[in-house]
Amino acid sequence: MKIEDIIDYLPYAVMGHDIRRRIFLFNKEAERLTGYKKEEVIGRDCHDVFPGGFCGERCAFQNEIIIPSNFEMIHYPIEFVDKKGKKHMLDVRVKPIVDKEKNIAGIVATFDDVKSDIEFEKELNKIDEFCGIVGKDPKMLKIYQQIKSVAKVSFPVLIQGESGTGKELVAQAIHKLSPRRNGPFVPVNCGAIPDTLIESELFGYEKGAFTGAIREKKGRFELANGGTIFLDEIGDISPLMQVKLLRVIQTGLIERLGSIRPIKVDVRIISATNKDLEKEMIEGRFRDDLYYRISVIPIKIPPLxxxxxxxxxxxxxxxxxxxxxxxxxxxxxxxxxxxxxxxxxxxxxxxxxxxxxxxxxxxxxxxxxxxxxxxxxxxxxxFKKIEVPKEVNNTQTLTIEAINEALKSTGGNKAKAAKLLGISRATLYRLLKRLS
Ligand SMILES: Nc1ncnc2c1ncn2[C@@H]1O[C@H](COP(=O)(O)OP(=O)(O)OP(=O)(O)O)[C@@H](O)[C@H]1O
Ligand SMILES: [Mg+2]
CATH class of the missing domain: 1.10.8.60 (Helicase, Ruva Protein; domain 3)
Structure with missing residues (x-):
């Protein structure tokens, strides 16, 4: 059996192209997912075949951006339009093919569909709770769908929403549904930890790193190894911590305070903020490179x-x-x-x-x-302010409080209370009816 035939049996879609983006490999699963037949794509420029793009902005073979040969793999989500025009969310992994002289000869990519929209929507119509999150408003159903699709892949997620909207709950749900569910979920409230402590909290320290460091301590990143770290209030971290965090995200390595030995960590990062982080970035308070890294997948929770x-x-x-x-x-x-x-x-x-x-x-x-x-x-x-009916000349706004007060002081006598409030008895009756 030829190797190409074996590739047809893989449960993943596989595509390969050379340095000029000429496709030379396309398996059965790739045909099924994209709707294109092997004969239609082999030998053609990847960009011509897939007009919507397969690599988004990330193509390594254009605009002089070439994958460095020491780059192990790139992994990204992409919205892909298949031959019939249907959109899919694909989870793509690309690895460079390197020849004997260590030059890049092309790439091989695997991709997988991360959600099947229709089936999930059917399922959703019946539910009013999802992973401990209560709600059946269409805006929440959309969030459940996002949770479900991002859980499968390890990309960074940024959850935005006002205080108390359930950001932590959503982060936990993503973790619980992910392949990392048996690993730890480690929340860090970046806003609550003083600037001077956050580095040692996140990255840990070696014995003797500073006065008082009598024994080594693991940081939250190390504790989250194999699981998820939840960086709450990420909008509050200092410019220096932003740089350090960016480095961790780029390299997957952390350094404990007082040590120069980098430690590899396998951690999924979910961040949250109740600030408008894009605005923070535009106004120069949040680094744009970090913003783009952590917000690969944004989830916005609507206010109640x-x-x-x-x-x-x-x-x-x-x-x-x-x-x-x-x-x-x-x-x-x-x-x-x-x-x-x-x-x-x-x-x-x-x-x-x-x-x-x-x-x-x-x-x-x-x-x-x-x-x-x-x-x-x-x-x-x-005591919400209530509108005063038009017939009332008195322009003062009546509150439930004022009405209750008046009723109390008149021993419940509505005629007297109305007089006290400067409104007619009929108006008071109408107001009471509206409030009950
Ligand atoms: N949709 C929901 N269903 C059930 N409980 C919820 C929901 N949303 C929020 N809660 C509850 O409300 C409380 C606040 O939620 P959570 O801590 O996740 O909010 P948050 O967005 O992280 O808030 P903050 O910005 O103040 O940290 C929690 O007790 C959580 O369990
Ligand atoms: Mg919170």
Whole structure:
């Protein structure tokens, strides 16, 4: 059997071309994935065959960029358009072929489809929770799909989103679904570690590296070997640390403080930030080379106010969690509470919702109820400014707080309360109805 026939049996797509990009190798799996037949591609320029490009911006055989001969392999994701025009996300590995004189003679590439869109979408329509992440808003379903496809490959991922949107949860999900799932998941909050300590935290130190270093210590990168490191608040690291981090990403090597012996680490990097990192880069606070390295795959988590439809299922989950983990017997909320939760803007996102539900459940229990009522909610959620009906001459904006106050001070007498507020009784009734 010829070697070329054997290559046809490989479960991966394989393509090879010479230094002039003339394709000389194309196996059956490559035919299946791309939709092109071997006869159509052999001997042709790779760029002519695949007009959308196979190597993105990374072609090593154009614009005088040549893969250095000591480059072991390049590995990248690419959106590829097949012969029928269908898009695929491909995971591509390229290795140079080097001749006896150590000159590059061409490349051999393997590639694999990292997701099958349609099947996954079908699956998604049925779910409202994914790897511990609750939500069925289309924006969240898209994120589940991204998680699933990036989990399979080890490229750096950058997760962006406001505080409390679930960035760490998404990072954990990527790790749990990845081939590294049995390795460690090591989170590092770059924003919380002082600048003077972050280097030794990340890279470790040798005994005697500095006063107080009485024994050697492994850094988080070493601890994450074989797994994933989660660099939270990466937008907060200093320019010097940015350089050091870039070097680790480029070489896969770290150096402990006080040592010049590089240590090879096999770590997947997931970063997160609630800053607009692109803006930070444009304004010169974040290195562009590091930005492009860590943001190979960006995931943007929308704020909770843009997916309010998920609030009811999140509330349900949090109530269940609370009643299971604390000795609190609260199992539902009133309609008015749900309305108030849906009206609020949630600047602290899902974390704030979780805290509010915990707080309210404690209040409800303390008041001898097993359901949450309006009065159990913290003031900021409740006392949303409400619009005053047109017929009110008084231009002052009425708050629920003001209305409650008025009712309280009049012993619940609505006519008197209305008078106090400077509105008609009918208006007060309308307002109360709207708020319940
Ligand atoms: N979609 C979700 N489903 C269930 N729980 C969630 C969801 N999103 C966030 N949470 C919960 O909210 C809290 C905050 O989430 P997480 O720590 O992942 O947010 P973050 O984006 O990393 O926030 P920060 O920027 O403040 O670090 C956690 O307790 C997490 O479990
Ligand atoms: Mg976080």
């Amino acid at each position: 106010r843009e997916r309010k439809g998920d609030i009811p299922i999140l509330v349900k989950k949090f109530i269940k969690e609370i009643s299971e983990s604390f000795s609190i017997n609260v199992n539902s909320i009133s309609n008015a509470v749900m309305k108030a939760l849906l009206n609020y803007s949630w600047p602290g996102n899902v974390r704030e919702l979780q805290n509010v539900i915990q707080y309210a459940a404690v209040q409800a229990q303390a008041n001898g109820r097993n359901y949450i009522e309006l009065s159990d909610l913290p003031d900021r959620v409740l």
